Amino acid sequence: MHSYYQMTALEKWTEDLYERLEIVKPAQISIAYIAERLNIWVHYLDVRSKGIEASAGMYSMFIDNRLPEELQRLEFLHELCHLLRHAGSHTLMPEQFTQAEKDESERFILYAAMPYSMISKMRLPELREDAIQELAAVFQVPCELALQRIDQIQRRVFQGQLIAVMERNEDRKLIHRHIR
Numbered sequence: 001m002h003s004y005y006q007m008t009a010l011e012k013w014t015e016d017l018y019e020r021l022e023i024v025k026p027a028q029i030s031i032a033y034i035a036e037r038l039n040i041w042v043h044y045l046d047v048r049s050k051g052i053e054a055s056a057g058m059y060s061m062f063i064d065n066r067l068p069e070e071l072q073r074l075e076f077l078h079e080l081c082h083l084l085r086h087a088g089s090h091t092l093m094p095e096q097f098t099q100a101e102k103d104e105s106e107r108f109i110l111y112a113a114m115p116y117s118m119i120s121k122m123r124l125p126e127l128r129e130d131a132i133q134e135l136a137a138v139f140q141v142p143c144e145l146a147l148q149r150i151d152q153i154q155r156r157v158f159q160g161q162l163i164a165v166m167e168r169n170e171d172r173k174l175i176h177r178h179i180r
Contacts, residue, residue: 004160005153007116010104014111017084026118026139031063031076040083042076051079059083070140074109081108114139114149 007015021037023029035042039058040051044065049072051061061079063072085108086101114135122138124131128150135146 004157004164005116005120006156006160008107010107011111011116013085014108015115015117018112018115018117023115024118029073029113029115029139031073034076034080035061038080038084040080044072049075049079051083053083070142074113074141074145077109077112078105080112081105110145110149110152113141113145116153119149119153 018024021034023033028034031042034040041060043060043062045062046065047062049062049064049067051059053059061076061083063075063079065072067075082101082105085104118139119135122134124134132143132146132150135141135150136143139146
């Protein structure tokens with residue numbers, strides 16, 4: 001089943017980032033671990049979370065200390081995407097671009113919080129609800145996020161299966177044309 005799964009460009013980029021940072025197990029997907037490897041100074045304050053690039057390659061991030069720890073990590077991942085993929089000032093940028101960046105950061109959270117490379121090595125329970133619970137527990141994410149990720153993976157596997165069937169049918173048509 002996993003052979004049909006196709007990663008998006010953003011997901012592949014995230015997997016490559018984790019490979020460079022030597023993040024290979026869920027426990028390493030932490031603010032401290034990632035921040036240390038990317039040299040990000042993290043400050044916990046009574047403010048909305050925000051990441052800034054002080055100068056080329058020097059990052060600071062402010063994490064809202066009013067949030068539960070689980071959500072602080074998700075905020076960190078969201079801001080991390082902005083820091084690493086959305087450079088520059090956004091004050092003059094059209095709203096469609098800033099919305100596109102926010103959307104990408106939300107997808108990044110799914111990939112960074114629950115990397116496919118780690119999920120694919122797990123033996124998830126057959127029952128959907130149990131699989132959601134296990135994913136949420138292992139990756140320390142809310143069940144709603146685990147549900148989104150499982151749904152996303154299932155859609156991609158199904159899409160891959162459909163493409164494979166379509167390709168086989170096209171191959172059969174080509175073979176029949178050459179036989180006639």
